[in-house]
Amino acid sequence: MGGGTGAGDAEQVRALARAVARLAEELRAARDRAVTAGQVDWVSAAASGYRTRLREEVSGLTGLAGELDSAARLLLAHAAAVEADPR
Amino acid sequence: MTSPAPAPPGTLRVEGGYAGTAASLEDLDTAAGVLDRAGDEVRHVAGRTARCAASLPPQSVLRSPLTAARAEARLAEVVAGPGGLVARAVALEVTARELRTAADRYREAEAVARSALELAGRMVGLPATVALAGLTVQRAGTARLLEELPVPPALDPWRDNLVDELGPNPVEALGQTLAEAPWATGLVVGGARTALDLAGGPPLTYRHEVRTLLAGAGSGGWLTDRRQVWARPLSAAVGVPVTAPDGVAGLLRDQQALMRCRPVDGPACPERGPARLRVLRVAAGDGTAAWVVELPGTQQWSPVSGRNPVDLGADVRLAGGERTRLGRSVARALADAMDGAGVAPGDEPVMLAGHSQGGLLAAQLAATPAFRRRFRVTHVVAAGAPIGRAAVPASVRVLALEHRRDPVPRLDQRPDPDRPRWVTVHRDLGVEVDEAWEAHDSRRYTGTARLVDRSHDASLRHWRRHSARFLAGEQARAWDYRLERTIRSATVERSIR
Numbered sequence: 302m303g304g305g306t307g308a309g310d311a312e313q314v315r316a317l318a319r320a321v322a323r324l325a326e327e328l329r330a331a332r333d334r335a336v337t338a339g340q341v342d343w344v345s346a347a348a349s350g351y352r353t354r355l356r357e358e359v360s361g362l363t364g365l366a367g368e369l370d371s372a373a374r375l376l377l378a379h380a381a382a383v384e385a386d387p388r
Numbered sequence: 389m390t391s392p393a394p395a396p397p398g399t400l401r402v403e404g405g406y407a408g409t410a411a412s413l414e415d416l417d418t419a420a421g422v423l424d425r426a427g428d429e430v431r432h433v434a435g436r437t438a439r440c441a442a443s444l445p446p447q448s449v450l451r452s453p454l455t456a457a458r459a460e461a462r463l464a465e466v467v468a469g470p471g472g473l474v475a476r477a478v479a480l481e482v483t484a485r486e487l488r489t490a491a492d493r494y495r496e497a498e499a500v501a502r503s504a505l506e507l508a509g510r511m512v513g514l515p516a517t518v519a520l521a522g523l524t525v526q527r528a529g530t531a532r533l534l535e536e537l538p539v540p541p542a543l544d545p546w547r548d549n550l551v552d553e554l555g556p557n558p559v560e561a562l563g564q565t566l567a568e569a570p571w572a573t574g575l576v577v578g579g580a581r582t583a584l585d586l587a588g589g590p591p592l593t594y595r596h597e598v599r600t601l602l603a604g605a606g607s608g609g610w611l612t613d614r615r616q617v618w619a620r621p622l623s624a625a626v627g628v629p630v631t632a633p634d635g636v637a638g639l640l641r642d643q644q645a646l647m648r649c650r651p652v653d654g655p656a657c658p659e660r661g662p663a664r665l666r667v668l669r670v671a672a673g674d675g676t677a678a679w680v681v682e683l684p685g686t687q688q689w690s691p692v693s694g695r696n697p698v699d700l701g702a703d704v705r706l707a708g709g710e711r712t713r714l715g716r717s718v719a720r721a722l723a724d725a726m727d728g729a730g731v732a733p734g735d736e737p738v739m740l741a742g743h744s745q746g747g748l749l750a751a752q753l754a755a756t757p758a759f760r761r762r763f764r765v766t767h768v769v770a771a772g773a774p775i776g777r778a779a780v781p782a783s784v785r786v787l788a789l790e791h792r793r794d795p796v797p798r799l800d801q802r803p804d805p806d807r808p809r810w811v812t813v814h815r816d817l818g819v820e821v822d823e824a825w826e827a828h829d830s831r832r833y834t835g836t837a838r839l840v841d842r843s844h845d846a847s848l849r850h851w852r853r854h855s856a857r858f859l860a861g862e863q864a865r866a867w868d869y870r871l872e873r874t875i876r877s878a879t880v881e882r883s884i885r
Contacts, residue, residue, distance in 0.1 A: 310448040317440050321463070324433050324440070328473075331429035335480065338419040338426070338487075342412045347490060354483060355423075361476050362430065368466045369437065375459040379444075382452035 311384040318376035325369035332362035400839055404804065405811035405847025414808055416491040420484040427480035434473035437463055498806070594777060594801070598708025610691040611701035616874045617713040619665060619721035625868035627728050632670040632680070632864035635841035635852075636787065639682065639769055639859070640834035642666065643743040646684045647830065663687050663698040663871040665718060667725040669736075670857065670864040678737045678857045680864075681722055684871075685744035685772075685830065697873040698745060706748045707774060707799060715753055717871055722763060725867040739767035739858045743830045744796060747773025751786070755779040767855055771833040774800035785809045787851055789836050792816040793827035811847045813840055 339355045341348075441463035449456040467473050605611040633639045646664050666682040688699035697714045705712050726733050740750035747770025754765045755778045768780060771789040777800045780786055788804050790797040792814060804812040815836045821827045840848055852859075 307447075307451060310445040310451065313443075313445050314448055317443055321437065321440050324437055328430065328433050331426045331433070334422055334429075335426040338422040341415040341419045342407070343416060351483070351487065351490075358476060358479055358483065361471055361479075364471075365466055365473055365476065368462065372437075372459060372462040372466060375455070375462055379448065379452060379455035379459050382455040383448045386451040388451060 307383055307386055307388070311380040314376055314380035314383060318373045318380065321369055321376060322373040325366045325373065328362060328366040328369060332359055332366065335359055335362065399815070400836070400843055400845065400848075401814040402843070402845045402847050403812045403814070404806045404808075406808060406850035407846035408806045408808065408811070413491045413494055416487050416494075420487040420491070423480050423484035423487065427477045427484065430473055430480060431477040434467050434477060437473065438467045441467070595708050598704060598710070602704060602708070602710070605691065605704075610693075611704055612693045613701055613705060613713050615693065615713070617697040617717040618872050618874065619717040619724070619869040620872065621721075621724065622664070622868040622870055625666075625866055627725075627865045627867055630668070630864050630866045632668055632862050633859050635837070635859050636769060636789075637834055637837040637841050639680070639741045640743065640771060640830055640837045642682050643685065643746065643771070643830045644834065646682060646746075647687070663696050665721055665869045665871055667722055667867040667869070668864045669725070669729050669731070670860070670862050672857055672860070672862060676736075676857070677731070678739065679722070679726070680739045680741060680858050681718065681750075683718065683740065683742035683746035683749050685742065685746045693873065693875070695873055695875055697871050703745050703748070706745065706752050707777075709752065709755070709777065709779070711756065712749075713873075714871065715749060715756070715759070717869075718749065718753060719759055719762065721867070721869040724869075728867060729865065733762050734764050736764065737766040737857070738763045739769065739855065740765060741767075741769035742773070743771045743833060744773055744828065747771055747788070748775055748778075751775035751778035751780055754781075754784050754786075767858060771830065771837070772796050772828050774798065776800040776802035776804045780810070782807055782809060785851065785854055786811070787840075787855075788812040789833055789840065790814050791827040791832060791836065793821055796828050811851050813848070815839070 335355070336359055339352050339359075343351070441460055444456055444460065465472065469475075602611055633642055646666060663684050665684065668680040668682070669677050670680060671677045684698050686698060686700065686703055688694060688696040691700055693699065693701050697712075697717070702712050702714050706715075722738070723733055726736075740753055742748075742750045747768075750768045750770055751773065753759045754768045759765065760781070765784055768775075768784055768786045769789075770786070772791065772794050773788070774797050775786075775788060786804075786809065788797070788811070790812060793816070804810060813836065817827055817832060821832070826832065841852070843849070
């Protein structure tokens, strides 16, 4: 087949998994900052609508951070599979 | 952004400042900025995630295509799926834009409401002015007639009572009317302005109206400002140690001393003397220092310019935003005091404070670019002064005290601006006063200042925190100056007459 060894490829995939896990943390930090945008002294129907929407966005970002963690785990599983491949 | 509930008599109603509407609108702008940055960060995460997905080693995909496909599919879904990173970044940026639009709409609505109120005040004010003027003249005229009416001695008590009832002094009668209906001040000024507009020519701005008034009065030798105003140091008070004002009430107490011509920490003069100005350098324990300039209120009500420059002419000029020789003399006095202390102008912060004309002069000096270029003006305190039109920059912290029954702060016909560094405190003195001029008294404002010093209101607490270095009651040095206009002897005779 040529190219890299199985062990070398697996290590590259693990590095990608760590990078994706770090991105999940960065996304959580961005989410935490977005939460502070809801702490404004604003009372009205429009303000309630804004806060509802912001809550949805924050919740969506939390879910995406979890998805990134999950993707990192899938990359680790892929690295293990590459390492286990006898070729 | 909710409407304030009316405050019961005696309590304070606070507008503007740290917890005011403008501050809240600024919060919305800040929140929009936060969401924008969060959107940028999410977009950045999306880009790097996509690069990770594209960076799987090709050999690894060939070795385990199924696990590779699972990981790639998950990463692609996170980046570009519905509700994915790209969609969330856009949504955050759209929300930020809508938040900014909401803040702008609030600002526009506020501006429209202010313009409408001012216009309404002017239009409704015309008949009100005519009616009030007519009533005052009628009452005064009838009283004078009664006084001159020959009646039998037995009816003298009856006549005296009636004259008292009618109020023979038109100024007194007007004062009572304005105390009973404080809103009438705005109507009277607005009505007078509309009458001036109707007298001919295009509608004038407030400033042009004042200039028209000054030009008309000046042709008759009234309200002039042609002669030099001197600020002469009082030898008894050149850099003498004193205690700095302990809060806003301390500033107002000093105002009373200024009006009584009392030397610094000395006994009061038997009579009202020449106009005085006080400059204080308040030193903090950490070696820094700040300056307080205490400006006197109106002392001379004659329209003829005499030796005392703190006069009616200065009132009118300052109300119209005109520069005055009085203002220039204040600059000279402050520079002289700083020179005496070995401090370069601009090195240390300055608070300008005053009651009535003193407050108006403080605001107008803070609004004068040349004055601000020379001195580092950071604070203004004005009690009972019409400063709503003063173009004080947003960087200067302003505290304005206004009594509901005091007509003077209403003369500008414009509410004070609502912004984070400008706090206006309103107080209804209730039944404590029955004359407008009583509500204007600096002693009454000292009482209000005491409430301000103790208030738990968020805007006032914030203001106090940022003005503590001026008003902490620390050791200070004081310089007193006598303010005097150069006049010709003929003018003296005229002013005495």
